Amino acid sequence: MSYKNCFVKKSTVLSSLIAAATLCFSAMASAAPTNVAGSLPGGWTGTGSYGTLGANGVVTASSSGGAYGWVSTSGGVGGASLPGVGGTTGSYVRSSAFSANAGDSLAFDFNYITSDGGRFADYAWARLLSSDLTQSQVLFTIRTTPDGNDLIGASGLGKSANSANVSIIGDEPVWSPLGADSGECFDDGCGYTGWINTRFDIADAGEYILEFGVSSWDDVSYHSGLAFDGITVGGRSLIPGQVPEPASLALLGLGFAGLLACGRRRRIA
Structure with missing residues (x-):
């Protein structure tokens, strides 16, 4: 030749x-998560204000290095709160149904961000639902106390599988899902936790749905949100990574x- x-x-x-x-x-670009409120991985559903986002403000990229999911009280709707706990407005997202064996480990990263403090602190949660949407287990609840400490399983906010305290990084948090309250703070207790890895053991085999939510408490002013990522059940990802x-x-x-x-x-x- x-x-x-x-x-x-x-x-x-x-x-x-x-x-x-x-x-x-x-x-790859067309399949990648977007920063538009309302976007979720395939099979997931949501109510209120939610979406996916990359590193933004005080929330860095999580351990997975990609986009993370979030929910926020900014743009939330009435009634989106934990049953029996209450709240004014909030948001939540739910995964697609998945199978789990007894003893399977459920693990994920979360980051709680809030501009609301003092006696009006908002709260966030994660819980397991059965496939018929009845509550199976509250995994954790989190809010800031008036002295500025985040507490998982705060009194009056439901049963928690993890009662450890988590220190908050005090700040006027800049994070776009907080809407107009990004960079603002009401009273003591504003800030963010940074990414925290948590793990729970599933007690009984069955079909489950994972829910993440956040709710305002006594008012609708000064917003809060929860970021989440890296969700695995028995070592299997609930949010498969995008590949060519x-x-x-x-x-x-x-x-x-x-x-x-x-x-x-x-x-x-």
Whole structure:
């Protein structure tokens, strides 16, 4: 094969390779989570104000390094609160149903962010629901106390599987899901927890739905939110990572193979 012909073929293969790479990255971009309120992983549902977001303000990227889910009282709706606990307005999201065995470990990262403190502190929670949406277990509740300490399983906010205290990083938190209250603070207790990894053992085998929520307390002023990510059940992810489509990967592989083959022919010639 002549050098000219090989160059032409090599250029054609390179063009195909670039086109394949463009297709591949376009597919990744279209599949990636967005920052638009209301977006959720496939199969998830939500009420109120929720979405997915990358590193933003005081909330860094989580341990997974990708986008995380969030709920916020900013844009929340009435009645979105824990049964028997109450609240004014709030938001929650629910995963698609998943199967779990007795003893399976449920693990995830969370970060509680609040601009509301003092005696009006908001609260957030995570709980397991049965497939018929009846409550199976409250995993945790979290709010700031008037002295500024975050407390998981705060008194009057339901049963918790983890009663450890979590220190809050005092701040006037800047985080876009807080809406107009981003960068604001009412009284002591504003700030964020930073990403915290927590783990629970599922007691009984069955079909479950995981819920994350946040609710205002006695008022609707000064907002709070909960970020969450890295959710696994028995080591299986509930939010599979986005990967290039197999067809695009195969096309990239063929392109590289063509370049190598053309190079070999040139050396032989």
